[in-house]
Amino acid sequence: MPLQNDLILRTARGEFVERTPVWLMRQAGRILKEYREVRASVGSFKNLVQTPELAAEVTIQPVDILGVDAAIVFSDILEIPQAMGLPYEMVEKRGPIFENTIETVADVEKLIIPDPETELGYVMEAIRLTKKGLNGRVPLIGFAGAPWTIFAYMVEGSGSKTFSKARRMLYTDPMTSEALLQKITDSTIEYLKAQIKAGADMVQIFDSWAGILPPDQYQEFSVRYLAQICHALPEDVPVTLFAKGAFFARQALSQLNCQTIGLDWNMDILESRRIIGPAKTLQGNLDPCVLYGSPETIQEKTIEMLDKFRGSRHIANLGHGVYPDTDPEKVKVFIQTVKEHTMKF
């Protein structure tokens, strides 16, 4: 089925587009009552992720309801550590909790590199069902967590303000740290390749905890592994890197074999373009809190952002996942503003 709307793919590749494509991180889920109904029917977040028919359904919802230019498969970055042998529970108001954590090289050796079609078959099936359901309307984005971010959860065992337990290992046991990062990287490469084979038209790598490392450690314990992933994926599938908080790594990321770099809302657009250069597409970066404002505020701030990206490769998005208590009608104002305003560019 050829794509009827491939704006985001052409933008990622630096080709001509009629207008700026737009989607939202976390668009599937959270804010939509239609999502909450499906979620309630199945009990837990994890059940939903592991039920391909329903995961596909909530993946497609924002395409129908919000009018975004891409779908992103409904899943979680923590499916990978789980498939490697470290299961987690998603605890309401606390986030993910791992029963076991990685402390020694023996713990790393016990982890497997999962076969995506078996251990992560539910994600592949969700992708296939989504592609069928989308029927060529918009491209489908696959995704994974960056090795550093997955490492942080696997060593810390939960979310954290400082991830000081995970970061401690980088100083006290760099060998084990590297062994774990390499195993996550190998698993992630297989996982993303399988997502692409199952139908993902582009992939995004989320380095959610990029911003807690010193610049030299970020280079050594994150960029090095991101480079491997970018290098290993098929040339014709655009890759997006989103390293939240890693303002100090924008230049390093611009050297990697990816098409798009995500900006968070702290990063100045013109400065980022200067640092990254013209050869990458930039994605982002409206402050998610703008969507709490009036329609007029949303229009004004969105246009302000779009005008700063004007004349260079841009995928419109927020600078972070949409916040759970955002009114979907406000999201529509954002999307409509992107579509209308950039049509005039």
Added chain:
Amino acid sequence: MPLQNDLILRTARGEFVERTPVWLMRQAGRILKEYREVRASVGSFKNLVQTPELAAEVTIQPVDILGVDAAIVFSDILEIPQAMGLPYEMVEKRGPIFENTIETVADVEKLIIPDPETELGYVMEAIRLTKKGLNGRVPLIGFAGAPWTIFAYMVEGSGSKTFSKARRMLYTDPMTSEALLQKITDSTIEYLKAQIKAGADMVQIFDSWAGILPPDQYQEFSVRYLAQICHALPEDVPVTLFAKGAFFARQALSQLNCQTIGLDWNMDILESRRIIGPAKTLQGNLDPCVLYGSPETIQEKTIEMLDKFRGSRHIANLGHGVYPDTDPEKVKVFIQTVKEHTMKF
């Protein structure tokens, strides 16, 4: 009582020093068993803050035990909102919780601008007792939260990963936001002036949640008020601004009437010096997790940091408060390395 060690004051003023002064954010408390004993005797964190004799005792502990070049009064940035009329509780493992929050301009109007000598008399008394106890050994640092950070807690009602409730108000009700920020600013100026009058030799302003605002909002809702504070304080008392995460505001902060700017461990030292220029002292910025490493790692990383600051005005510190599970012996390695290595500069 004249100071026997005024290294930190001379460094802040850009005068000649024999070696780089060193202290640690959160040095009073947390890591010291001597602190935990005092804390246990009095029950709660808040009781300790409000008992001047004991607050003075734990303020002086790190001077005796660790050999730092400055003491910082044991207190909390949230004493100000409490004195303004918004009490908080410090809940174990959760952090501060406010019973009431600010939602409307009427809520702002109900707040008072506290008289430091009455509503915050216990802090002033702790400062006076500390000065007496220090007996001129090292200078005493007073402190307050930045208006934006205090605002964030007063509107959000607790800590938060996103502070989306507090940030929402900036978009939906800028007038109330400004009224609240101004009232916090006015209170903070009185508070810091009183701390100086009570004996603080220098003051630091902590903008702990600087890093969650977009650059334009940080200028409008934080820098503007920091400027007022810097302008209002007596010329002869050095002021340090520490805006954690506000990499994008380094240039703006360098324009303010302060002597020292704190860097967190994400900020590249040479780049920061370039952006800020030679006319400010820089403070920081070792990754607190380095102190989990071996003595050799700590020495190596500390020397690496010191050499990058070499030849310009520098107060050695971590890039964040010392983490609670840090071994005091490791802290001593850090302090000793600073003293010995910079003696040779």
